[in-house]
Amino acid sequence: MGRRPDPRRPVRFTADDIAQRTGGEVIGDPSVEVVGATQDSRTVAPGQLFVPLVAGRDGHEFIPVAVERGATAYLASDRARVVDGATAIAVEDTQVALVDLGRAARHRLDGAVVGITGSVGKTTVKDLARGVLGAAAPTHASAASFNNEIGVPLTLLGTPDGTRHVVVEMGARGIGHIAELCAIAHPTVGVVTRVAMAHSELFGTIEDIARGKGEMVEQLPADGTAVLNAGDQRVAAMADRTSARVLTFGLGVGDVRATTMDVAADLRLRVLLETPWGAIEVEPAARGPHNAENAAAAAAIGLGVGMDLADVATGLAAAEMSPLRMAITTSRSGVTILDDSYNANPTSMRAALDALAHLPAERRVAVVGLMAELGPESDAEHEAVAALAEELGVELIAVDCPEYRADAHGGRAVHDIDGALDLLDGAGTGTAVLAKGSRVAGLDRLVAALADR
Structure with missing residues (x-):
């Protein structure tokens, strides 16, 4: 049996590594090393890989800015845009290359990779799960709502040195999107929060939404864990679509059951969690009555990877929540x-x-x-x-x-x-x-x- 990757190893690549992973060609120093990646020239940190994407504007225009701000290497699908000052890796398609690198980064991780999807609550559960898992081991999570085919590989590539667990938010705008993201992140824990009328203009019916979100559990390995909302019939039914272990959560239902004990004047909650591992009162960082359910989801994630209930409670209280949400x-x-x-x-x-x-x-x-x-x-x-x-x-x-x-x-x-x-x-x-x-x-x-x- 081969040696398993060291989870403390930083996600670092040499230019030569990148070329091999992407089928590209190095123009410059093949031994130069990059740590992390960004597609935004405004946020380049020294030592990063710059990935110019072609969207509303051609990101190749910003290669000089990225190099000036410290990018040690960059991808380029347009050789005419290659500039001095950093190593280039010429590829056919920069977005495809980014996905290839995201997969490569994922294979260097050896802890739990948690994928979270659903019509509502994804970011809140991500924030709470980062707090919960972080109470036991170093944990990295998607920044902002990095939840698509660009954000997911960037999240994986941005995993810091010493990280044990990674939490990846996954959004979808149609059937097949979650499966594509799972093919990059290969989650070992898959979470579905709720199925509701969101992006229905793109999906179609609510049944189509459920079909798309359920791709999460279909992609889990047999030794993985599906974390499903027992209070949502469409989500609970996804248990039949996976070979992984199923752990459920909900308000008063499921393996991890949440009951709101009190809602303070500032919307902070006191919640009773009842689980197969015991019961405990928690005060999650997320505000608002509806977040009792999201706290149960995050608790189920932590318990599912073997955490102690007391550490779960500590993590729920200490979680840092994203802005513009409650x-x-x-x-x-x-x-x-x-x-x-x-x-x-x-x-x-x-x-x-x-x-x-x-x-x-x-x-x-x-x-x-x-x-x-x-x-x-x-x-x-x-x-x-x-x-x-x-x-x-x-x-x-x-x-x-x-x-x-x-x-x-x-x-x-x-x-x-x-x-x-x-x-x-x-x-x-x-x-x-x-x-x-x-x-x-x-x-x-x-x-x-x-x-x-």
Whole structure:
């Protein structure tokens, strides 16, 4: 039997290694070494590999900038773009080469590789899982939402020296996408959070969404672990699609069961986790009632790789959460701002409105933007959110999104963020404002402006 890779070994490649992995040709010093990679010339760190991608703009234009900022090597599919100052590896296609390098980096890892997908909760579970696994061993996770065919290999290539476990978020915009990402990351633990109406314009029906997300468990090895939401019938049914061990989680159901004991004024939770390994009260870093379920998912990941329950609880509390997700701040005038502006779909929007309803306030306002890619159900789903806001006693301000029919549900419709800010003029202590919409809505700009008032 061959020697297993040392999990402490950094993901380093020489230019010659890269050429061999990608079928490329070295132009320059074949012994030069790179540590990690980036496709963004603005974020190049000394010693990295620069990967110029051809998208809206040709990334080859930025090779000189990347070299100036310290890239020791770069890929190039256009030899005319080769410059002095760093070693080039000429390849047929830089994106294909990036994927090849991601696979190579994965094969150097010897701990758990956790793949997380689902219509909602991916990033939160990723953050919590990083905290949980990190309580027992050095753990690396996807930055921001590096969850596609570019972000996944970059995550693997960015694994620091000494890392034991890696957590990889995986998004999908159609059937087959999760399988493609699994072919890069080869997860040993596969997590499916929930199946809901998100990206339905691209997938089709909710059954198609379930089919696509379930590719995660189909790709697991027989000695791997599938972590599935017992409270979602479509996810629970995925147990029949895998040969791996199945560990379930949920609110009051599953192998790892979460029961919310208390929701504090700042939306922090006290949750009872009941598991086959015992029971414990935890205070997860993620805020909002809906995150009790996500805490159970992260706990199941840790328990599934053999962690002690006490360490799981420590990790849940210590996790660092991504920005623009259930973040609470106070404006200069005393307004409580619930910033969940990173993205939105009907399920996460309902959860955010419920969280807003839990905040102690005399006036509660939800400033909402478009929920993108909902297809034929878009109008109905938007109006259902407006109806829920009305039911909860929340003032709705819909920004550039007539689909909410806000006026029909006691809310207001405005053309832009400035219009929403005008309606919030004079708000102060006693007012709580939720900001939530898909990224295209840009409601993070409203949060920044409101915080400064």
